[in-house]
Amino acid sequence: MRIDYTDVLVIGGGLAGLRAAIAAKRRGHDAVILSLVPPKRSHSAAAAGGMQASLANVIEASGDNEDVHFADTVRGGDWGADQEVVRMFVDTAPKAARELAAWGVPWTRVQQGNRETVINGKKVVISESKEAHGLIAQRNFGGTSKWRCAYVSDSTGHAMIYAVSDQTIAANIPVRERAEAIALIHDGGHCFGAVVRDLISGELYAYVAKATVIATGGAGRLYRVTTNAVICDGTGAALALETGQAALGNMEAIQFHPTGLFPSGILITEGCRGDGGLLRDADGHRFMPDYEPEKKELASRDVVSRDMLDHVKKGKGVKTRLGDHLWLDITLLGRAHIERNLRDVHEICRYFLDIDPAKDLIPVMPAQHYTMGGVRTNFKGESQGLRGLFAVGEASCWDIHGFNRLGGNSVAETVVAGMIVGEFIADFCDRVDSDITITTSLVHEFLGREQARIDRLADGGGSEDASRLQQRMQEVMTEKVGVFRDGRTLAAAVDELQRLLVRSRNIGLRNRSRGANPELATAYRTQKMLKVALCVAAGALARTESRGAHHREDFPRRDDAKWLNRTLATWPNEADISPTLKYEPLDVMRMELPPGWRGYGAKDFIPNPGSARRSAEIEAIKQKLAGADRFTMQAALMSYEQLLPARLRGRNERIVLPSEGASP
Amino acid sequence: MTEATQAPVHRQLTINVLRYEPRTPERPARMEAFRIEEADGMTLYIALNEIRETLDPSLNFDFVCRAGICGSCGMLINGRPGLACRTLTKDLGPNINLAPLPAFELISDLSVNTGKWMRGMSERLQTWIHARQQEVDLCRLEERMDPAVAEQIYELDRCIECGCCIGACGTVQMRKDFVGAVGLNKIARFRLDPRDHRTDEDYFELIGDDDGVFGCMALLGCHDVCPKQLPLQTQIAFLRRKMLLNGLNSAAKKGRNK
Numbered sequence: 022m023r024i025d026y027t028d029v030l031v032i033g034g035g036l037a038g039l040r041a042a043i044a045a046k047r048r049g050h051d052a053v054i055l056s057l058v059p060p061k062r063s064h065s066a067a068a069a070g071g072m073q074a075s076l077a078n079v080i081e082a083s084g085d086n087e088d089v090h091f092a093d094t095v096r097g098g099d100w101g102a103d104q105e106v107v108r109m110f111v112d113t114a115p116k117a118a119r120e121l122a123a124w125g126v127p128w129t130r131v132q133q134g135n136r137e138t139v140i141n142g143k144k145v146v147i148s149e150s151k152e153a154h155g156l157i158a159q160r161n162f163g164g165t166s167k168w169r170c171a172y173v174s175d176s177t178g179h180a181m182i183y184a185v186s187d188q189t190i191a192a193n194i195p196v197r198e199r200a201e202a203i204a205l206i207h208d209g210g211h212c213f214g215a216v217v218r219d220l221i222s223g224e225l226y227a228y229v230a231k232a233t234v235i236a237t238g239g240a241g242r243l244y245r246v247t248t249n250a251v252i253c254d255g256t257g258a259a260l261a262l263e264t265g266q267a268a269l270g271n272m273e274a275i276q277f278h279p280t281g282l283f284p285s286g287i288l289i290t291e292g293c294r295g296d297g298g299l300l301r302d303a304d305g306h307r308f309m310p311d312y313e314p315e316k317k318e319l320a321s322r323d324v325v326s327r328d329m330l331d332h333v334k335k336g337k338g339v340k341t342r343l344g345d346h347l348w349l350d351i352t353l354l355g356r357a358h359i360e361r362n363l364r365d366v367h368e369i370c371r372y373f374l375d376i377d378p379a380k381d382l383i384p385v386m387p388a389q390h391y392t393m394g395g396v397r398t399n400f401k402g403e404s405q406g407l408r409g410l411f412a413v414g415e416a417s418c419w420d421i422h423g424f425n426r427l428g429g430n431s432v433a434e435t436v437v438a439g440m441i442v443g444e445f446i447a448d449f450c451d452r453v454d455s456d457i458t459i460t461t462s463l464v465h466e467f468l469g470r471e472q473a474r475i476d477r478l479a480d481g482g483g484s485e486d487a488s489r490l491q492q493r494m495q496e497v498m499t500e501k502v503g504v505f506r507d508g509r510t511l512a513a514a515v516d517e518l519q520r521l522l523v524r525s526r527n528i529g530l531r532n533r534s535r536g537a538n539p540e541l542a543t544a545y546r547t548q549k550m551l552k553v554a555l556c557v558a559a560g561a562l563a564r565t566e567s568r569g570a571h572h573r574e575d576f577p578r579r580d581d582a583k584w585l586n587r588t589l590a591t592w593p594n595e596a597d598i599s600p601t602l603k604y605e606p607l608d609v610m611r612m613e614l615p616p617g618w619r620g621y622g623a624k625d626f627i628p629n630p631g632s633a634r635r636s637a638e639i640e641a642i643k644q645k646l647a648g649a650d651r652f653t654m655q656a657a658l659m660s661y662e663q664l665l666p667a668r669l670r671g672r673n674e675r676i677v678l679p680s681e682g683a684s685p
Numbered sequence: 686m687t688e689a690t691q692a693p694v695h696r697q698l699t700i701n702v703l704r705y706e707p708r709t710p711e712r713p714a715r716m717e718a719f720r721i722e723e724a725d726g727m728t729l730y731i732a733l734n735e736i737r738e739t740l741d742p743s744l745n746f747d748f749v750c751r752a753g754i755c756g757s758c759g760m761l762i763n764g765r766p767g768l769a770c771r772t773l774t775k776d777l778g779p780n781i782n783l784a785p786l787p788a789f790e791l792i793s794d795l796s797v798n799t800g801k802w803m804r805g806m807s808e809r810l811q812t813w814i815h816a817r818q819q820e821v822d823l824c825r826l827e828e829r830m831d832p833a834v835a836e837q838i839y840e841l842d843r844c845i846e847c848g849c850c851i852g853a854c855g856t857v858q859m860r861k862d863f864v865g866a867v868g869l870n871k872i873a874r875f876r877l878d879p880r881d882h883r884t885d886e887d888y889f890e891l892i893g894d895d896d897g898v899f900g901c902m903a904l905l906g907c908h909d910v911c912p913k914q915l916p917l918q919t920q921i922a923f924l925r926r927k928m929l930l931n932g933l934n935s936a937a938k939k940g941r942n943k
Contacts, residue, residue, distance in 0.1 A: 058747075058749050058755075058757060058800070059799065059800030059803060059804070059846075061755075061756075061803070061845075061846055062749045062750075062755040062756060062757050062800075063749075063755075064749070064750070066750065066754060066755050066845075067750050067752065067754060067755070076827075115823075116823035116824065117823075118827070119821070119823050119825075119826075119827045120821070120823055122827040122828065123814070123816060123821045123827075123828070123880065124813075124814055125813070125814040125875075125878060125880060125881070127835045127836075127838040127839040127842050127878075128830075128835060129832070129835060129836070129839075130829075130830050130831070130832035130835045131832065132832045154829070154832075155829030155830050155831060155832065156826065156827060156829060157827055158832075173839055173842075174839060176754065176843065179754060179842075179843070179845070180839070180842055183842065184813075184814075187807060187812055187813035187814075188813060190804065190807050190808060190812070190813065191811070191813040196804070198800045198801065198804075199792075199798075199800070221792055221793075221798075222708070250749045250750045250751070250755065251748055251749060251751060252749055284726070285726070285751075287751070287752045288752065342725075343725070361836075365754060368753065369752060369753065369771075372753055372771040372773075373726070373728070373752075373753075373771060373773075374726075375773075488737075488738045488742075492738075530742070531742050531743075532742050532743040534709075534743065536706070536708050536709075536793075537706065537708070537745055537792060537793045537796070538743060539737060539742065539743070539744070539745060540742035540743065669823075671823075671824040672824060673824055674824055674825050674826050675826075676826065
C-alpha cells in the first residue's frame with residue numbers, strides 16, 4: 022500500500038482547514054488538504070448571517086471594541102470558555118475580516134446617511150456617519166451588546182469559503198477531494214498523519230506528515246433534526262478519540278438553533294431576528310418579551326431555544342400532523358430588505374415551502390446546530406495528548422465558546438483559528454525535533470489494521486444494518502440528549518447508545534464492493550459516530566448542573582462551585598463501550614471576567630468561592646490604574662498579547678467620529 | 686399543515702435512475718426503476734435517501750447541504766439540469782427520470798466529478814483577486830468600497846459551481862475545454878472588482894478565444910437553468926463586446942507598430 026509524505030496534513034477543506042494550510046504554506050511548509058467534498062461545498066458555505074468582528078463602523082456599533090466582544094463571548098458561553106483564548110480571538114477577528122476584504126469577499130458596505138430599520142418591532146430611522154461610508158457594515162445578532170456581525174447578504178460563509186478556497190488555489194495547495202481520513206497514525210506520543218480512503222476507488226493509502234490538523238467541522242448528524250450538512254457527522258473528532266491519547270473537550274455542549282425550518286431543520290439565519298424579525302405563537306402573539314424582557318428575540322440561542330420549547334409545552338405551538346412549531350415573522354422588514362439582505366431565506370422559503378416570507382410567516386422549531394466541544398487543544402491549537410496533532414474550527418475545543426456559542430462567532434473562529442493556529446503549526450514544523458521519525462513498518466501496521474476492519478465489514482458476515490443503527494442513534498440523541506435534559510432520560514440514552522455501539526461491531530453489508538460504496542462508508546462512520554454520541558450523552562449525564570446549552574431539569578442552576586471545569590473524554594481501549602471522563606479545572610483567579618449573571622436568562626447560580634475574591638482583586642487593580650487607557654487596564658487584568666503569533670499582533674484601527682474625540 | 690387530522694393519500698412514485706459505474710464496465714449503463722410512496726414535502730434528497738436505505742444500498746449520488754446552497758446535487762431531472770435537494774416531488778409527475786450531469790467525469794450513477802472540473806477552470810482562469818500589494822496591513826482600516834459596487838459583485842459571487850450551466854451548454858458538447866458560463870461569470874465578477882488590478886488585456890489572454898467567450902453560441906441554456914438566477918445572458922454578452930473591443934484595439938496597435 023502506498024505512502025505519501027508532506028509537512029502538514031490538513032483533514033477537512035472548510036474555512037478553518039484551508040486558512041491553516043495557507044498559513045503553513047506561506048511559511049514555506051508543504052501542505053495537503055483532504056476533503057470529503059470539493060472545499061467550496063463544505064459546511065462553511067452554510068454560515069449565513071455573518072461574522073463577529075468588532076470593526077465598529079455602523080452607528081449602532083459605535084463604542085464596540087475587543088473588550089466588548091470579549092465580554093459578550095464569555096457571557097454567551099456561560100463562563101465555560103478559556104478567557105485567554107477568547108482574548109486572542111477577539112483581537113484577531115477584525116484582522117481576519119480585513120484580510121478577507123483584501124481577498125475579495127464582497128462584504129456589505131456602509132452607506133452614509135439616513136436609512137429605515139426595525140429595532141424591537143418598530144420602524145426607526147438611523148443615520149450612518151460619513152466617516153464610515155464604504156467600510157464594512159455590521160448587523161445585529163443574538164447575545165451581543167453592539168451590532169458586530171460583518172455580512173454578505175445572508176450568504177456570508179459562501180462568500181468567505183469562495184475567497185479562501187480561491188486563495189488556496191492561488192497558493193497552489195493541493196486538495197485531495199473525495200478523500201476521507203479513517204485513522205490517525207501515531208506512535209503513542211506523536212501523531213504522524215493519517216490512513217486515508219479514496220472515496221471513488223476505495224483504495225487505502227497513508228499520508229505521513231510532521232503535523233496533522235483536524236478541521237472536520239461539527240457533529241450535527243448525531244441528531245435527527247439538525248441544520249448541519251450531511252457530511253457533519255463528527256467522525257473527525259472520532260479520529261482523535263480512537264487514538265486513545267487525545268481528548269475531546271465539552272462534548273455535552275451542543276447548541277440548538279432557535280430557527281430551524283420546520284420540519285426539515287434547514288437553517289433560517291439568526292440575521293432574520295438580528296434585522297428585526299419576531300417570534301410568534303399559534304395566536305400570533307410575540308412571546309419572547311414575556312420570557313426575556315432584556316434581550317427578547319436576541320437573547321443567546323440556548324436561552325431562546327429553551328423559551329420556545331417552554332412556550333410550546335404550554336400549548337402555544339401551532340399544531341400539525343408532524344408535530345408543533347412556532348412562527349418566525351419577518352414580514353415587517355419589507356420585501357426590499359428581504360430580497361436584498363435575506364436572499365437565501367427568501368429562496369429557501371420559496372423552494373421548500375412555497376411561501377413568500379415578505380407576506381407569510383415561516384414555521385420554525387429549534388434544531389441541533391453547533392458542537393461547542395471537539396478535540397481539546399491548548400492555546401496553540403495542539404492536542405495535549407498527542408504531539409503534532411492540531412485541531413481548528415468547530416472540530417476543536419480551543420475553547421472560545423464555552424457552553425454556548427454566539428451567532429457569528431463560529432465562522433469568525435474558522436478563519437481566526439486558521440490564522441493563529443496556522444502560525445503555530447508552522448513554528449512546530451520549523452523545529453528539528455518535529456522531524457518524521459515514525460518507521461515505515463509502523464505505518465504499514467496502521468494501514469493493515471484499517472484494511473482488516475474494512476474487510477471484516479464487507480466479508481465478516483455481520484447481521485446488523487448500519488443505516489438502521491445510525492437512525493436509531495439519531496432518534497435517541499434528538500429525543501433524550503436535546504435542549505432539556507434530566508438524569509433518568511440521559512441514563513437511558515447512554516444505555517441504549519452502548520447497546521447500539523456493541524451491535525455496530527456486528528455490522529454486515531448487502532453490497533460488498535470496496536469502491537464507491539456508500540453502504541460501506543455508512544458502516545465505518547456509524548461505528549465512529551456512536552463513540553462520539555456516547556461522549557455527548559455520558560458527559561451530559563455526568564455534568565449535574567445547567568450551563569449554557571447544557572440544561573438539566575434536575576439540576577437547573579449553574580454550579581460554579583462544583584462545575585467550573587471542562588469535561589475531557591478519552592477512549593483508552595477499542596473494546597470500551599463508554600468514554601473515560603476527566604475534568605480540567607478553570608482557574609477563576611486568572612479570569613479577566615469572573616462568573617456572574619449573563620445579562621439574560623437565569624439569574625440564579627451557585628457561586629464559586631474564588632469569584633468574590635477575584636472580583637475584589639479586579640476592582641483593586643482598576644482603582645489603582647484609574648485613568649489608564651483600556652489597553653493598560655486589560656493587560657493588568659489578564660495579559661494575552663504575548664500568546665499571539667508575532668505577525669498577528671497590533672492594535673486594530675477604527676474610525677473616530679467627531680463626537681467621540683480622539684480616544685481609541 | 687393546519688388540517689391535523691386528515692389522513693393524506695400519497696402518490697406512488699416511480700423514480701428511474703440512469704446507472705453506471707465506470708470501474709465496473711462489465712455492468713452496462715441501464716435505467717433502473719425504484720417505486721416509493723410520496724410523503725409530504727418530499728424532495729429528491731429525501732426520495733433518493735429512502736431508496737438507498739430501503740431498496741438499494743449501492744446507489745450513488747451526492748448531497749451535502751440539502752438546502753440549495755452548496756451546489757453538490759446538480760443532476761438531470763426529467764432531462765433538465767437542476768438541484769435535486771430543493772426539487773419537490775409534488776412539482777413532478779409520478780414518473781421521474783434522473784441522470785447524471787453530462788460533460789463531467791462520471792464517478793458512479795448520479796455522482797459526477799464537478800470538483801475536479803471546477804478546480805481546473807479556476808486554475809486556468811486564475812479566479813482569485815490579483816491585488817497590487819501582496820500583503821495588506823491588517824491593523825489598518827479596510828479599503829473603502831462603493832456599497833453599490835459591493836452589491837454588484839455579490840450578485841455575481843452567488844455562483845455555487847453546481848455545474849448546471851455546463852450540463853445545459855451546447856458548446857461544451859463540442860469543445861471540451863470551453864470554460865462555460867460558470868467561468869465567464871467569474872471573469873465578469875473579478876473584472877467588476879476594484880481590488881483586482883487585471884485589465885481587459887489580461888482577461889483577453891484568458892478568455893479571448895473559442896474556449897472562452899467567443900465559443901459561446903448564445904443558445905443560453907445556462908441562463909435558463911441557473912439555480913441562482915445569475916444574469917448569465919447579459920454578462921456573457923457584455924464580456925463578448927468588451928473582449929471584442931480589446932481584440933480589435935490590440936490588433937490595431939500591432940498594426941500601427943509594424
